[in-house]
Amino acid sequence: MATNSPMSRRGMLLTGSLATAGVLAAGCSSEKEPSAAASSGGRAADGPQKGKKVIFVVHDKNPFFAPVQRGFEDFGAIMGWQTQFIGPPAQDAQKTVELQASALSAKPDGVIFTRIDETSFDANIKQATSSGVKVILSNVASDGYEKLGVGFVGQNFVNAGDACGREIARSAKERTGKSDGVIVCGNFGPGSTALEQRIQGIKQGVEAYNKENGTSFTTEVLITSTDESKAVAAIDAKYASKKDKIVGWAMAAFDHQYVSTWAKSKNLVGKFAVGGFDLIQPVLDGIKDKSIDFSLGQNPYAQGWIAAALLAEEFDPGYPARTYDTGAEVVNAANIDAVAAREARFA
């Protein structure tokens, strides 16, 4: 038989090799993305407050904090500070407390902390303020931070959730034409004050939209994950259980990128509305390709830059700390190009 002849086998091998080589050659073109603007990387430079040491301790070094770190380091470079940005690889209050303690042992002039619950971090904050170290909270402050006498730079999570709830209900009606159905509220970090408050706000916002527009959307919470495969599995299972009853997905953080991935793989884009928070690259890509309807930004760059600026004001001339709301910027198809160009700086 022809297929068994050595010649034919060699021919097939040759054809296969050429085809493989062609594919590899096609894959040899560079896909290198343009470099983001360089940050100072914590190195001290000349500036009006040269020599000051400032340490930023976050509760979780996830991708959201990249622009926060950039804002902090950019401002530090202008001032001539020696900066350091640290945190545990995953959310961990105990580890964060320990890192804060080590940061204070380094005798800094100022620290910027996140405060993800109402008690765990207070001893370190009090120790810092009593020993003359200036403290600003950033990103999450949790209730009762005012009594510590420190300022906060970040989002009001319930209000931001409310805005998200109204936006997802509006988008769901627009996408599906329905005035009832389930809006799934995703939470990839149960236990996180920020995410729980946003969920609370989303429910509040959906209810408010229902009252104002005569709709009857309901909300259901889904625990997702920061791990993409686990998150997609949870989303898929939820959809399998509710199918067409689902009219929207409102995620409490950047896990709407996983809804986007899943919806594209299942050819379900456009069957429901998708929204959430934060402006990391996969989310911006999702808004561009219309698999995500909107995302609410909280200006993470300001959470680094403004927090550092408030600290600088405390150093000199000595203005007391204050609170700064970084808001809830709605990013959708209307403004995505401008926002994507802005955020590319931190990619």
Place this chain on the structure above:
Amino acid sequence: MTIQQQIANAYRVDDSGGSLVRRLLGAREFGVLAATVVIFLVCAVGAEGFLAADNLLSVAQQIAILGIVATGMTFLIVVGEIDLSVGSLHGFLAVELAWLVTKVGVPVGAAAPLAILTGVAIGVINGLITTRFKIPSFVVTLAALAALRGAALLLSDGVPIRGSRNEAFTDLFAGSPLPNLAAQTLWMAAVVAIGAFVMARTKFGYDVYSVGGNPSAAAGAGIASDRVKVMCFALTGGLAGLASVILVGWLGSANPLTGNGFELGVIAAVVVGGAGLAGGTGSVLGTFLGAVITGVITNALVLFGVDGNWQQVATGLLILGAVMLNHLVARRSAHGLNA
């Protein structure tokens, strides 16, 4: 020769006299001690403020919870088992304690022992399933890891629960008996001292080494292996409970994500301390030094000004370096003794 003496000889539990140098070189902790000294010296020379008393006491406070749970894990690893659920158990028991106090109204004086007893009970359950059904502890406790994390989230509704405001409770578990000296450091010192004594000087300790090192010989010597293993699981659970009580006293609240990934740090401390995952080797003192190494590295990297992402890389490499130095020194000292 008694069975205890035979086991002591077999596992080099050296309680006899001899020259100080010979005893030091013969100690199973010599390798990790050498690694600790090297890391300590590097930090002392290079990290400004490292040797300050308040910084060293801060490091001791930071490793207290790790040291307590790792003491229990040492027994378990030496006996030839492992508990991957300690992180979730630690989180669940912290949430349980806060929930009992602030949601149910149980006085903290009763809730704290109850949390520790719950830890013991969960340890016993893990141990019984492992020994009775002959299921590897790796699998049993992996299942417990998921179940206990879920239970913590259920009990707390996913949000942190405020702990006790009772001052006596806070002072007992997280106060400062002396300036900068935290109560949790003293709790760790007590647990390590008692654990080291039990492991090196009691029949139970000999039984643990025997069952972990040579199960068939232990069975031949009439040691009830399953019972010893279940007791080690119970001890680990109880110490996770104590750690949770201390944590709630210290932080004033319980977060359902507490202890996420903590088991890896605990196992790392035990292994850095010279224990072998195959069982039969290791010591509480070695584990304590392993915990000191991980605490010192974390602290010193901040003092050195190392940025966050590099800290993860540096921590991994330094722990690996410490383990290699430990093994190298231990092998050389054993070779020197046998020559």
